[in-house]
Amino acid sequence: MSEPREETKSICPLCAVGCSVRYDGATGRARGWPGAPVNEGGELCPKGIAAFDVFDDEDRLTRPLMRRNGDLEPVSWNEAYDRIEREFEKIVTDHGPDALAFLGAPHCTNEENYLFGKLARSLGTNNVDNRARLCHDSTVSAMEERLGSGGMTNSLADLADAEAFIVIGSNPADQQPVAFDSYIRPAVNDGAQLIHIDPRANATTRLADTHIAPRPGTDALVVALFVKTILDEGLVDEEFVADRTEGFAAFAASVDEMDDETVAERAGVDPAAIREAARAFGGAERAAVVAGTGVEGDGPDDSATADALLNLLLLTGNLGKRGAGMNLFRGLNNEQGACDAGALPHQLPGGRPVTDPTARAQVADVWGVEPPAEPSPTELDLVREFGAGIRAAFVLGENPAVTKLDRQGVARGLRSLDFLVVQDVTHTETTAHADVVLPAAIWSEKAGTVTNLDRQVQRTRVLESPPGAARSDLAILCALGKRLVGDGFEYDDPQAVFDELTAVNPQYAGMSYEGIGMESQRWPFPDGADTGTDVLHREEFMSGDRRAPFVTIPTVESDEEIADDELVLLTGSRSGDVATTTMGSGVGTPDDTLLVHPTDADARGVADGERVVVESRDGRIELVAERSRGVRQGTVFVHAGVADPLLGAGRTRVQIS
Structure with a gap:
C-alpha cells in the first residue's frame, strides 16, 4: 500500500461529526486543518488522530474470492462477476426479484449507497436496507x-x-x-x-x-x-x-x-x-x-x-x-447520507415514500425504470427470511452474522441461501458463509461525498491506492449494474453519480461538487437556492404543515419482570469500532470491561478486577469486572463492540458469575 498523500484533504470516517483530516507524513497520523466546515479550529479527537492506523496488510482482502469445493479461492474479477450475474438471473427467473436482499452500510459514500439502492430497485425489489436506519x-x-x-x-x-x-x-x-x-x-x-x-x-x-x-x-x-x-x-x-x-x-x-x-x-x-x-x-x-x-x-x-x-x-x-x-447525534460516519441516498426499503432518495406515485415517476424519468411501489421489510425481517422467502443476498460492508437476532438461526439462514455475495475489506463472520467475496477499498482509498449528523454534505478524496486488486465500492457497483441491469450504470466518476443523485433527491437539488469544494453544503438545498438551511421548521414543518401534533404518552405500569439474579445490560457507542465497522478504518479496540455497581457485585461475590462470565439467553462472554457507582444498581455496562454476542431483540438481561 502506498503512503497517503499529505496535500489531500478528506473526511474522518470514525463518527458522524464529519471532521476534515489530512495525512501528516512526519507523524504518520491524521491532523485537521483550520477553517474546516465542522472542526473549524482543526481539532481532532484521539480516534480521529489515529484514522490512518488502518488494517494491517495481511488483514485486507486483495483478490476476489469464489467458493469451490467448500473453500474460498482467488479468482479474476470477470469470473466473480460472471458467477454473480448467473446466480442473480437464475434466482430472479425462478423466484422473482423479491427473493433478493441488499444489505448496505453507512460507511459507504452517498454515491455508493445511491447506486446500491438503484441496483436493487432496477432489478425490481425494494429489499434494500442499511444499519443507519436501524440505529435510530x-x-x-x-x-x-x-x-x-x-x-x-x-x-x-x-x-x-x-x-x-x-x-x-x-x-x-x-x-x-x-x-x-x-x-x-x-x-x-x-x-x-x-x-x-x-x-x-x-x-x-x-x-x-x-x-x-x-x-x-x-x-x-x-x-x-x-x-x-x-x-x-x-x-x-x-x-x-x-x-x-x-x-x-x-x-x-x-x-x-x-x-x-x-x-x-x-x-x-x-x-x-x-x-x-x-x-x-x-x-x-x-x-x-x-x-x-x-x-x-x-x-x-x-x-x-x-x-x-x-x-x-x-x-x-x-x-x-x-x-x-x-x-x-448519529454515531457512524455516513448514517444520514445512507438514508438520504435512498438505501431504505420504504423510501426513495430524499426521504420520499416509495408509495408516492409522483416521486416514483420523477425517479423513473431519470432511471428509465420505475421503482416498485410497495415498501419492503426491514433488514432484520429480511435476515429472518434467509433461506425461505429470501434466496440470495448482496451484503455490502455489513456483517449480518452478528446481529440482534438468534445467532444460530441467522447462521442457518446464511448457510441455506442459494447464493451470498459479500463486498468488504476484510473477512468477517459473514464472509465465512459467502459464495463470492469482493475486495473493497477503505475510506482513504476512494472519493465521493458523505453527509454528517447536522446535514452537511462534504467531499472525500483519494489519499492512497487500494492494495492488490481491491476496488472502490462504486466501481464494483457500476460493473455489476451494467451486467445485471444494463443501461443506467455508466458513470465516469463519483461526481457523475452525485449529479444524478441531485436530480432525484429534492433535498440535494441545489448542490454540486463545485459548490461543496473544500467546504460543505447543507440540506435542504432546493434547486436555485443560494445556500442550504441551518434551522429546520421555522415557518412550517418539513411535512408542509404549519402545525405539529401532540401525542399522548402512556405512563401505566410496565408488565416487565426481571428475575432477582438478572441485571439489565447497557451498551455504549459503536463509533470507530473495528469489531463492527469493517468498512471504516479499523481504529480502536473495544474495552473488555464490565462495569457493575458495588451492591450488585457484592451480592454475586464479584471482586474488582475479577474475570467473570456474562451470559444472556443469546450468548455468553468473559469480561473483567470493574466495580463502579457510575452505573445504576440493577444494571451493568459493556462496550457495544464486545457486547454483540449477548444482544437480542428488546432489552437484554444478563447474569454474571
Missing part, C-alpha cells in the same frame, strides 16, 4: 411522522446559543467529542444548564448540572415528568402552542391526570430533582435536546421516548429557532 429507527420514525423529517433540526454551530440542554441516551463527550467540545461545552461554560439523563454516569455527566439516572426503559416517563412540571408551573410557550401545534387541550388533560409521584417511583428518580431540572429547561429562552441510540425503544414501533421529547419541545416553543430543537 423509532426516533426517526417519530420525527418523520410529526415533523416531516428525521434530520437533526438544527446546526451544530447554532447549538452554542442554547441556554439549556437535555442530553439523553447519548454520551457525546466521548462519542462525538469534537462536536461536544466545540459547541456544547462552550455554551455550558457560559452558563447554559446541562441535564444528563442516562442510567450510567460517564464523560458527559462530568459537565452536567444535573444527572438523572432512571431505570432502563423508563426515559419516556422521565420526560413526561418534565412535561408535567412545565404545565403545572406555567412554563408553556402559549404563543407557539397556539400557532404551531394541534391537539393541545386533549394532551394537557391527559398529563393533568398523571400522578407524578407514582410515575417518578416507577422510573426510580427523585421527583424534586426532576422538577428543578424541568424549571431550568422550561425557563430557558432557547433549549435543545441532544439524543442518541439510548432513546430507542425495545421495538421499532416503540417511539414513546422520542414522542415525549417532541412534546416537550413543542410545549416550550423550542423548534424552528437557533439553539433549540431535536438533535439526533
